[in-house]
Each structure stands twice: as structure tokens, then as C-alpha cells.
Amino acid sequence: MSTEGRSAEPVSATSALESAGFVRIVARADGDALAASGLLASALAERETPFQVTVGRTVAERSERARAPTNDGDVTVVVGTADAVADGEHVLELEATDRPAALDAVDLVRELGATPDPVLALAGFVASGGDPGAGESEWLLETARERDLLERRPGVAVPTADPIDGLAYSTRLRAPWSGDPDAAREALSDADVGDPDALDADDHRAIGSLVALDVVGADEATDAAAETIGRALRPDATPEAPFATLGGFADVLEALARTDPGTGTALVLGHDVREPALEAWREYGRRAHAALESASTGRYDGLFVVGIDDGPVEAVARVAAAARSPEPTVLAVGNGEAAIATREPGSLGATVEGVARELAGTATGPDPEADDNSETGTGVEYDVGHRRGYLRYDPDVDESTIIAAVRDLL
Known part of the structure; x- marks a missing residue:
């Protein structure tokens, strides 16, 4: 069994994609690979190259799809580990498991002469467990801020403007009230959360403080909980994206990749599927916290x-x-x-x-x-x-x- 993937060589991948008549993208079922697929698909759309994006839950599923017969001139890109399926220039593999797929996709998109969406790329990076701005993602963060696509603010990283809704279903933290919006509302009553659209910096700061205390003060919390909530505080707001913060965007990508890949694919392709995406994310978070409880x-x-x-x-x-x-x-x-x-x-x-x-x-x-x-x-x-x-x-x-x-x- 192969244990480590290798990234597609940019030159050969670029050449194959530039001459492709049709591109099939087969993605691993996680937020990182889903974002990578969206980045690559956008570059193909800019070149007017027809494409299809699907998500394969396991290595076997992706391998089977990659082996499926294609027409002359078609290219398959597998985002994630797959078996030995390479067939000359017809199958390309972005399969590194030691580097986020979103970063691999960014490199390939730039080789194709397109400009990657820095917010989607960073959301994929965060979904992989990275901190925005860390390592190779630094220039993406700087680019997004220069273009006013990100704005640092107090509070907690959630996908919705309503902090109660966002915190209750978030899988980026665990508190005694996680999975239960009524319990979350009661726990945060001291923050006087009213109209979500009227919250100012002090309101977000108060919410962040209360959430942090609940997360680290929970009976079953470990030392890791403090680091986890620390990474979720002071989020990057995303005024032009479908979701309120970068971390919240990543959380939704993770949920969709595993439970509703069709909606996830539509999302990263730029379609307006915000509401069904949030519904799938809420159910995902509710079930996860109920199971853990x-x-x-x-x-x-x-x-x-x-x-x-x-x-x-x-x-x-x-x-x-x-x-x-x-x-x-x-x-x-x-x-x-x-x-x-x-x-x-x-x-x-x-x-x-x-x-x-x-x-x-x-x-x-x-x-x-x-x-x-x-x-x-x-x-x-x-x-x-x-x-x-x-x-x-x-x-x-x-x-x-x-x-x-x-x-x-x-």
C-alpha cells in the first residue's frame, strides 16, 4: 500500500490541462480537497475547458472513477490518494497527504495563468488543520486582506452572522452547550446577544470571552481545548464570501464534503447554495456533538x-x-x-x-x-x-x- 502521495508535477500537469478537451476532477471527501477542486474548476472555466467534479469517499471509489474509460483528449485529476491509475497524461494525481491539497491546487492554477480565489484557498487550508497565514499560506492571507476580502475582528469563527446559531453547531470547538442552540443562548445570555447584524466589536469580544471560559472550563476539557479555542478566537471576517468567517467557511466545507458533496461542489463552483449548505452543516454538527455526548x-x-x-x-x-x-x-x-x-x-x-x-x-x-x-x-x-x-x-x-x-x- 502506498503511504505517501506525491504532488502532480506542475509542468506536466499544466501541459495536460492546457490541451484537455474535458477534465474530470475526482476529489477526496474533505473540506481541503473540496476547496482544491473548486480552485481548479474555476481556472478551467476561465479557459472555457469543460469539466466535471465528483467526490470519492474512499481510495477505492476514487481509483475506480479514475480508471473509467474516457474519450481521447480527456484528462482526469484525482485530488487525494488513489491506487496506481496513472495513464500517461490522461490521469493526474494531486495526492500529497503531508501538504494541504488547496495549496497544491493554488500552484497548479497559477501555472495555468489563472488567479486563485484566496478566500476559498485559505478556507481549504484551514479545513486541513492549518492556521491562516502560517507557512505557505502567508501570501494568500496578505492578498485577501489587500483586496478587502478578509477583516480581522473579535469574536469566534463561525459561518453565520447569528453567533448562537454558529456556535451551537460548530465542530471547531466543544462546550457543554454544543449541539443545542437553546442551551447556547442561555449560556451566552450575559453577552446580551440581540440583533446579529447590530453586534459591534465589544459584543463580539464579550461573546468570545464567554465561549472561551465555557470551552476550557468544561468538566471533560483537556489542555488541548485551550489551544483549540485560541485558534477560533479573533476570526477573519469574510464580507464577500457566503459565510461570515474564514473558519466558519472551513467548517461548512468539511460538513458538505462528507454528507452532501453535491451541494459542496456547487458551493465551491460559486453557485448560491448558502442556505442548503448551512442546513447540512447544522445537521452535521448536531449529530457530531450528540454522538460525542x-x-x-x-x-x-x-x-x-x-x-x-x-x-x-x-x-x-x-x-x-x-x-x-x-x-x-x-x-x-x-x-x-x-x-x-x-x-x-x-x-x-x-x-x-x-x-x-x-x-x-x-x-x-x-x-x-x-x-x-x-x-x-x-x-x-x-x-x-x-x-x-x-x-x-x-x-x-x-x-x-x-x-x-x-x-x-x-
Whole structure:
């Protein structure tokens, strides 16, 4: 199984896309890859090159689509890890797991002579776990501010102008009232939140202070919660974007990539789908926080396990890693699927792929010589992203088997 991706070479990718008659973009199911797809699609639209964007939930799904027959002159771009599908200049892979896909897409877009949308690129970068302005994203942040597309203000990073609505469903923080707008409203009553459009800097500052106290003061909060809320405070407002802040935009991208990729694709292509996007985001956040509230937990050396009956496992793993886990890595186990999230740098590719192989061996007997590394023939599939992983398998597999496999390979 391949554990590290490689970015498409800009020159060869540029040449292939410049001469393409039609481009299929097959994206990984996360906010970073979704943003990258939108950036690339916009550049193709500017060149009047026809294109199609789809989202593949697992490596197997993306690989299958990339292998599908195409017409002469067509090019497929896979944003995310895929099996060996390259066919000369007909399949390009933006698959690095150690660098945000949005940054790879920005480089490619510029090679095509187009100007990338800095807000969408930064939203993808934030969705990957980056801080806006850090590292290679610094020039994007400066560009967005010079163009008055971003404006730093007090408060918390949420997608809606109404802070109660935004905070209740946000998966970028965890407080005692998360997932419950009525409880959030009561908890923030001292901030006297009235008309959301009339909030001034002092109002946002008061809201930020109350939220920070609730997040770090929660009974189950860990030291990581302070760092998490620190990153969500003093957000970049996005007056020209569909959502109120950059961090809120990233949160919506994450939700849509996993639960409503059609709406997510329409969003990054510039269509007006704000309301359905927010509805999908609210449901995603509500389910994630409800699942975490009723979850069982277990602590091992270096690993925190969260068992849930229902809910988005990747959101649960990410929120737990950010605010509830005393260990750097979290495994969220649901019904026939699991997710791994970590606060530490580096790829989880080797771990996720190894677990997928062990699960396949549990079902049919070990096959260490197998070449197919995304679909083992037993229904075990996986995906790898920036500091995260996802597994889909037979629901009859016992939770203890998953835990043992992850512990062995961390």
C-alpha cells in the first residue's frame, strides 16, 4: 500500500490541462480537497475547458472513477490518494497527504495563468488543520486582506452572522452547550446577544470571552481545548464570501464534503447554495456533538478511543482530538466505520492502510502479498487525508479488533 502521495508535477500537469478537451476532477471527501477542486474548476472555466467534479469517499471509489474509460483528449485529476491509475497524461494525481491539497491546487492554477480565489484557498487550508497565514499560506492571507476580502475582528469563527446559531453547531470547538442552540443562548445570555447584524466589536469580544471560559472550563476539557479555542478566537471576517468567517467557511466545507458533496461542489463552483449548505452543516454538527455526548471512551498509551452508536465518525474524532482527548490520537468507532484524527504532524497513511489490511485478513485470512490496497475484496475500504484517516468495513467486525489493529500500528 502506498503511504505517501506525491504532488502532480506542475509542468506536466499544466501541459495536460492546457490541451484537455474535458477534465474530470475526482476529489477526496474533505473540506481541503473540496476547496482544491473548486480552485481548479474555476481556472478551467476561465479557459472555457469543460469539466466535471465528483467526490470519492474512499481510495477505492476514487481509483475506480479514475480508471473509467474516457474519450481521447480527456484528462482526469484525482485530488487525494488513489491506487496506481496513472495513464500517461490522461490521469493526474494531486495526492500529497503531508501538504494541504488547496495549496497544491493554488500552484497548479497559477501555472495555468489563472488567479486563485484566496478566500476559498485559505478556507481549504484551514479545513486541513492549518492556521491562516502560517507557512505557505502567508501570501494568500496578505492578498485577501489587500483586496478587502478578509477583516480581522473579535469574536469566534463561525459561518453565520447569528453567533448562537454558529456556535451551537460548530465542530471547531466543544462546550457543554454544543449541539443545542437553546442551551447556547442561555449560556451566552450575559453577552446580551440581540440583533446579529447590530453586534459591534465589544459584543463580539464579550461573546468570545464567554465561549472561551465555557470551552476550557468544561468538566471533560483537556489542555488541548485551550489551544483549540485560541485558534477560533479573533476570526477573519469574510464580507464577500457566503459565510461570515474564514473558519466558519472551513467548517461548512468539511460538513458538505462528507454528507452532501453535491451541494459542496456547487458551493465551491460559486453557485448560491448558502442556505442548503448551512442546513447540512447544522445537521452535521448536531449529530457530531450528540454522538460525542453519549459516547463510550477508553484510554490507551497514545490513543483515545471514542465509541458511538450513530454520527459522523470523522467529525467526532476531530472534535475529540481537539478538545476531549488526553492522548494525541483519537479513534472514533461507529457502526461499520471508524475514523482516526491526530494533533501531531505527519501522515496517518501507514496506520490506516495497515489497519485496512489487518481487517481484511480478519475476514478472509491474511494476504500479505495482495497488491490491491484500497479494496481488499472483503468490503474493507479506507481513506487518508491531512492528519486523519477513515475506514469502512463489515459492521460485524468487533470494536476490539479495530482498537487492537490501530494500537499495533500507531
